[in-house]
Amino acid sequence: MSPPVAPAGWSRWLVPPAALSVHxxxxxxxxxxxxxxxxxxxxxxxxTQSALPFQLGIVMLGLSAAFGGTLVERNGPRWAMTVALICFSSGFLLAALGAAVEQYWLIVFGYGFxxxxxxxxxYISPVSTLIxxxxxxxxxxxxxxxxxxxxGALIASPWSAQMLESFGSDSSGIALAFLVxxxxxxxxxxxxxxxxxxxxTGKPAGADGPAVFEGPQVSARSAVRTPQFWCLWVVLCMNVTAGIGILEKAAPMITDFFATTSTPVSVSAAAGFVALLSAANMAGRIGWSSTSDLIGRKNIYRVYLGVGALMYALIALAGDSSKPLFILCALVILSFYGGGFATVPAYLKDLFGTYQVGxxxxxxxxxxxxxxxxxxxxxxxxxDRQEAAGKDGASLYTLSMFIMIGLLVVGFVANELVRPVHPRHHVPAPAATEKEAADVQRQR
Amino acid sequence: MSSDSGSSSSPPARRGLIAFAWVWVGIPLAYGLYELVQKATQLFTG
Structure with a gap:
């Protein structure tokens, strides 16, 4: 399959909805x-068993993004989106079959693998094209x-729940829901x-600033041999760890934090807190990532990691004294979590060029x-350890908060170590241009 | 560097396509956000 090169008059504002339909x-x-x-x-x-399809899915996400990236670069975004469509949809269809015949391994294989x-x-299909x-x-x-x-989760969560309510929660109802x-x-x-x-090749219509293929270009094979790649790896890992630390236990965390106060948090209020965190996560993805275009990638990660550590310190020090402060700090941390994910492709583009950024x-x-x-x-x-030691309330999480601060500081240092890539890693300019030209020729 | 495909303003046919594409992704996203806001208000009322 060959993705067509944009014809005359094609608007670049058609590409984000194409990407959104997949994401x-x-x-x-x-x-x-x-x-x-x-x-x-x-x-x-x-x-534990019912979590298997999701866990295998996330493992496969990481593996296929890591090992399939070069294929995506070679074959283009349309090929990648077609593969994503076929795999994601047929995964659901296999899971539907598995539920219908009550063979759980088929659900794990279909949805997960x-x-x-x-x-x-x-996930990676539109990144290079958008850049x-x-x-x-x-x-x-x-x-x-x-x-x-x-x-995607905001849409699927209520939609899937309503579907299960309509079709029933037995195996045939689940099978029908998977099929739909x-x-x-x-x-x-x-x-x-x-x-x-x-x-x-060149500058797309409506774009300001430098043209697409200007600047140093580094291949994926060379990029993983540079310290810059591994510094960014640490930056992303630390930023995501800090965010997941709150996201994964948000509901029990806010409940535990204020359990011993005069205003404990109810189950439904905790669910509202989780929803608000999802909103902050989403807003951070578009808001902070767009801000990085103005203040630079290194500076925005200084904010994510430095201010993120400050927010964790505020939560740890304030304890259960202020609910609004806890909520505000958690929202800021989650917005940085989302921002970290969304900004990293542009950071990679700054360091390694557009040549094989996907x-x-x-x-x-x-x-x-x-x-x-x-x-x-x-x-x-x-x-768990703190609970076993007889602690309760905010003190269950104090040590975790300080560990998160330490991880964010490690990420901050890694970000400070990021320097422009040494020219010996650059793809010679004619080679990069020829590759792009060949891609365009093949895609016509 | 050469300029890409034509002028920065899209022809009318493309404008319709752009609107359709954004509505296509915008409607489910709006539904998701509506459900999210409903749930998030529980933090203040629950």
């Missing part, structure tokens, strides 16, 4: 928890797409496949997988 779909992964209780009762599963490949390829269309505002462009990944998900997402993602176009981004996402394990592990393990 809003695959973002469904974070709403998997809606299916957990029905699956547990219908198929007699434990909580096959669908997970769709998650990884879909090429918006060389003047790469942070905003990738922020829109990556905001969509956060938005698979078919609907296939149609929805089709818009992205049909609309996505790569710009011709593939480099895919490799960097292994930091996300690592943080996904690290963050919850730290907070849960410490909270």
């Amino acid at each position: 809003l779909s695959i973002g469904q992964a974070y709403a998997w928890s809606v299916f957990k209780p029905p699956l547990e009762s219908a198929l007699g599963l434990s909580g 096959v669908g997970g490949i769709g998650l990884g390829i879909g 090429k269309w918006f060389p003047d505002r790469p942070g905003m462009a990738t922020g829109i797409a990556i905001m969509g990944f956060g938005g 998900h698979g078919l609907t997402y296939a149609v929805f993602m089709l818009l992205g496949v049909l609309l996505v176009r790569v710009p011709r 593939a480099i981004h895919g490799r960097l996402l292994t930091a996300w997988s690592t943080a996904g394990v690290l963050g919850p592990l730290i907070v849960n393990w410490i909270a």
Whole structure:
């Protein structure tokens, strides 16, 4: 399959909705928890077992983004979006079959393995193309797409819950819900496949600033051999760990924090807090990433990591004395968490150029997988230990907060160590240009 | 560097396509945000 080069008059404002149609779909992964209780009762599963499709999906996301990035660069965004559509939708269809015949392994394989490949390829599919269309505002462009990944769960969570309510929570109801998900997402993602176009070499219409392929260009193979890549890996890993630390335990955390005060937090208020955190996460993706176009990538990560550490320190020091302060600090931390995800493709573009930025981004996402394990592990393990030691309320989390501050400081130092890539890693200018020209020729 | 595909203003047919594409992704996103706001208000009322 060859993605067509944009014809004359093609607007670059058609590319963000193409990206959003994919990211809003695959973002469904974070709403998997809606299916957990029905699956547990219908198929007699434990909580750990019912989490398997999601966990395998996230592992496959990291692996397919890391190893499929070069293929995405070579074959273009339309190929990548088609693969994402086929894998993500057929993952749901296989899961539907698994639920219908009550074979749980088929649900794990379908949603987790096959669908997970769709998650990884879909996640990186529009990044490189958006950066090429918006060389003047790469942070905003990738922020829109990556905001969509956060938005996907907001859509899927109530939608899936309503569907299960209508179809029933037995195995046939779950199978029907999976089937409708698979078919609907296939149609929805089709818009992205049909609309996505790569710009011709040069400056896209309406873009200000430098042209697309100006500046140093580094291949994905060379990029992973540079200290800059690994500094950014640490930056992303630390920033995500700090965010997940709150996100993963948000509801029990706010309840525990104020349990011993005169105004404890109810279950429904805790659910509202979780929803507000999701809003901050989404707003941070588009807001902070767009801000990075104005103040620079290194400066915005100084804010994420430095102010993030300050927010954690405020929570730890204030304890249960102020609920508004706790909520405000948590919202700021979550906005930085989202911002960190959304800004990193533009940071990569600044350092390594647009030549293979999608593939480099895919490799960097292994930091996300690592943080996904690290963050919850730290907070849960410490909270359990503190509880066993007889502590309660805010003191259950104080040590976790200080560990998060330490991790953010490590990330801050790694960000300070980022320097321009040494010229010996650069792809010779004619080679990069020839590669882009060949891509355009092949795509015609 | 050469300039990409034509002028920065899109022809009328493209404007319709742009509007359609943004509505296509905007409607489900608006639904998700509406549900989110409903839930988030529980923090202050719950």
